[in-house]
Amino acid sequence: MSSSQTTTVNDPHLDNTTTTNNDTLPNNNSQEPSTSTDSSQYRSSTQYSFKPPPENSKTSTKPDLDDNEEEKRDDSMYVCNICLDIAKESVITMCGHLFCWPCLNCWLETKPQRQLCPVCKAAISKDKVVPLYGRNNEKQQDPRSKKSPPRPQAQRTEPDNSQNYQGFQSFGDAGFHLSFGIGAFPFVFFGSSFNFNDIRQRNGQNGSQFEEDQFLSKVFLWVAIIFFCWLILA
Amino acid sequence: MSNQSIQSENKPNNDEPVGNKGSAVAKRLQKELMALMMSSEKSVSAFPEDSNFFRWKATIVGPKETPYENQKYRLSIEFPNNYPYTAPTCKFTTPCFHPNIDISTGMLCLDILKEKWSALYDVRTILLSIQSLLSEPNNDSPLNSNAASLWDKKAEYKKYLDQFYEKNKDT
Ligand SMILES: [Zn+2]
Numbered sequence: 468m469s470s471s472q473t474t475t476v477n478d479p480h481l482d483n484t485t486t487t488n489n490d491t492l493p494n495n496n497s498q499e500p501s502t503s504t505d506s507s508q509y510r511s512s513t514q515y516s517f518k519p520p521p522e523n524s525k526t527s528t529k530p531d532l533d534d535n536e537e538e539k540r541d542d543s544m545y546v547c548n549i550c551l552d553i554a555k556e557s558v559i560t561m562c563g564h565l566f567c568w569p570c571l572n573c574w575l576e577t578k579p580q581r582q583l584c585p586v587c588k589a590a591i592s593k594d595k596v597v598p599l600y601g602r603n604n605e606k607q608q609d610p611r612s613k614k615s616p617p618r619p620q621a622q623r624t625e626p627d628n629s630q631n632y633q634g635f636q637s638f639g640d641a642g643f644h645l646s647f648g649i650g651a652f653p654f655v656f657f658g659s660s661f662n663f664n665d666i667r668q669r670n671g672q673n674g675s676q677f678e679e680d681q682f683l684s685k686v687f688l689w690v691a692i693i694f695f696c697w698l699i700l701a
Numbered sequence: 702m703s704n705q706s707i708q709s710e711n712k713p714n715n716d717e718p719v720g721n722k723g724s725a726v727a728k729r730l731q732k733e734l735m736a737l738m739m740s741s742e743k744s745v746s747a748f749p750e751d752s753n754f755f756r757w758k759a760t761i762v763g764p765k766e767t768p769y770e771n772q773k774y775r776l777s778i779e780f781p782n783n784y785p786y787t788a789p790t791c792k793f794t795t796p797c798f799h800p801n802i803d804i805s806t807g808m809l810c811l812d813i814l815k816e817k818w819s820a821l822y823d824v825r826t827i828l829l830s831i832q833s834l835l836s837e838p839n840n841d842s843p844l845n846s847n848a849a850s851l852w853d854k855k856a857e858y859k860k861y862l863d864q865f866y867e868k869n870k871d872t
C-alpha cells in the first residue's frame with residue numbers, strides 16, 4: 468500500500484482546507500503524509516459508512532464502481548430458486564436454500580404429501596424455515612404470518628378444522644387418526660403447544676431455542692399420546 | 702398492511718393455492734427465455750410459439766458419440782398455469798425412435814417431468830435432461846419396446862435409427 472493511494476482515497480472525507488492542500492502540494496506526499504494519513508485514515512474508516520459518496524472527486528469513482536459490481540454479483544446470490552427473481556419475504560430452509568415465502572409456500576401446498584426442498588430434495592416443512600430480516604426491514608414481520616398463514620395464530624378465537632389439521636401434518640398420520648376419533652380435547656392440547664412455539668419463535672430465532680421448542684412440542688405430543696392410550700385402556 | 706392481513710385472514714385460502722399467478726408465470730418464463738438466449742449452449746434451444754408465451758417450440762441436437770449424433774429433433778413444451786409448481790408437458794414433434802419416446806404421439810417418459818419434478822428445473826435443464834435421455838435410455842419401462850430390444854445391438858440400432866430419422870425429419 469503506497470502512501471499516495473491512501474491519501475487519495477481519504478481525500479473526500481477530509482474537510483475542504485486539507486483537500487486543497489493536498490491538491491496544491493502533490494509532491495509533498497512522499498514526505499509528509501505519514502502522520503496526516505494515520506489520523507485521516509482513522510477518521511475515514513469511522514465516517515465512511517455514514518457519509519454519502521462524494522460526487523465531484525475523481526478518486527472516489529473507482530471505489531464506487533467496485534461497490535456496484537459487488538452489488539450485482541451479490542444480487543444474483545439472492546435470487547429465489549422458484550420465481551428466479553430477487554427473493555421477497557425471504558425465507559431460508561434448513562438445507563440453506565433461499566426462497567420467497569409465497570413461492571415456497573405454494574410449492575409446499577402443491578405437494579402436501581412429499582415436502583421436499585426444490586433444490587436439494589431435502590425434507591423440509593413450513594415450521595422449519597427461517598425468515599431472513601435485512602437491515603431495512605422495519606417491520607421484521609415473520610413472512611409466514613402474512614397472507615396464507617400456515618400455522619395457527621394465537622389470537623384467533625374460532626376453532627377451525629383446517630388450522631388444527633396443519634398442526635398434525637408434522638406429526639404424521641398416526642397421531643391424526645388417533646386423536647380425530649376421540650374428540651376436541653387433543654386439539655386444544657396441541658393448539659396450546661403450538662401457539663407457545665409460535666410466539667417464542669417470533670421473539671428470537673435462536674438455534675438452541677428452536678431446538679428447545681421442538682423438544683417441548685415433542686414432549687407435549689408424547690404426554691398427549693400416553694394420556695390417550697390410558698383413556699382408551701381404562 | 703394491517704388491512705391486507707385482515708382481508709386475507711377472512712378469506713378462505715386453501716381452495717386455490719395458486720390463484721391469479723398468470724403474470725408471475727409469464728415473468729418467470731421471460732427470465733428463462735432471457736437465460737436461454739444468453740447461454741452459450743448450442744445443442745438445445747427453445748422459443749415461444751407465436752404470441753402464446755405458454756407454448757414453446759424447442760430443438761434438441763442429438764448428443765455426440767451416440768446413435769443420435771447430428772440428428773435434430775423438435776419438441777413442443779406446454780406450460781401449465783401453475784408453472785413452475787407443476788411440470789410442463791413436453792412432446793417430440795419430430796418422430797423419434799427411442800425406447801422411452803412414444804413413436805406416434807411423441808410423448809416421453811422422464812422422471813423429472815413426473816414424480817421427480819422440482820420447481821427448480823427450467824426449460825434449459827429439461828431439454829438437457831431429454832438430451833441425455835437420448836444417450837441413456839431407461840430400458841426397464843419402455844414406451845417403444847422395439848427400440849428397447851434393439852438398443853443393445855448397436856450397429857443394427859444405428860442403421861434402423863438413421864433410416865427412421867431420414868424418413869421423418871423436418872426439413
Ligand atoms: Zn420467489
Ligand SMILES: [Zn+2]
Nearest residue numbers: 562564584587
Ligand atoms: Zn435444499
